[in-house]
Amino acid sequence: MEKEPVQYQLLRQIFSAERMVFRIGELSSMTGVSSRQLRYWEQKDYIESMQRGDEQAARSYHFREYARVTGIKYFLDNGYTLSAAVKKVNDYINMANLVHVFVKQAIKNVDDRGDHIEIDLGWFDEAAGQRLIAVQGSGKVTYKIIER
Template sequence: MANGTRADLRELFHRGQLTIGISELSKMTGVSPRQLRYWQKKGYIIPKNEDEPGQARIYTMKMVIKAAAMSNLLQTGYTLKAAAAQVDERMRPAQTMYHVLVDRYQGYEVADDGQILVDLGPFDPQPDQELYAKLVGDRVTFELKTVSKTDE
């Protein structure tokens, strides 16, 4: 079987991998750089490099999405504080899913029949078994595999 590693997923979904500067963020969202700096001062958006004073601000895709969504809500009559709170609430499910995937994903295997088995690590109630997910048609199914002594 071919294998993928946990690092594969982390590299693919690494939070800070795709970044843009404040002028690009302004162009993408229609929000002026001055306004974006104000949003940052209020803590509604956070540049990736906030701990590097004097450096040009760079933003992750998460902040791009947040700024764009806040801008849209402001145009519909929300206050800045309410828009930021609404966007944070709407982003919670995606953030939860991100953490579940990154925390549980151990790698993948390609079985001899070409089926991709996603290793989700030890099955908590039975740590001697690993939980795998696979796609069967359009449906995700799960299976447990006993960890053999040679797999450890």
């Protein structure tokens, strides 16, 4: 089993969505959705607050709920009904989850070369003789194949 590169470990700690937690007032302020609406959406199971030990504690939400609320509000602002907005957001979230799994499995290493970044996308051929490398630099992405 390959050991995860150090930069992945560091980025995972920095950008851990589970560590990004917002109280209901903060979420309301960040999204423009009233606290009352958020409680209603939670009652309808459109969003979910974190489990609380003390019922007096303010509702808190993970970052994923921020993304969900932002999406629902976007579609509401564009004329969708609440149920249609929720369905649309759920469809987008499901697609994003599939892309996330794909990217997580596809990226083997990221190497900063100073003027560009090289992303190792793994074996290009079944014989494991060629690696596919994505090169990002100068505002564009190109690909190259490296022979073993």
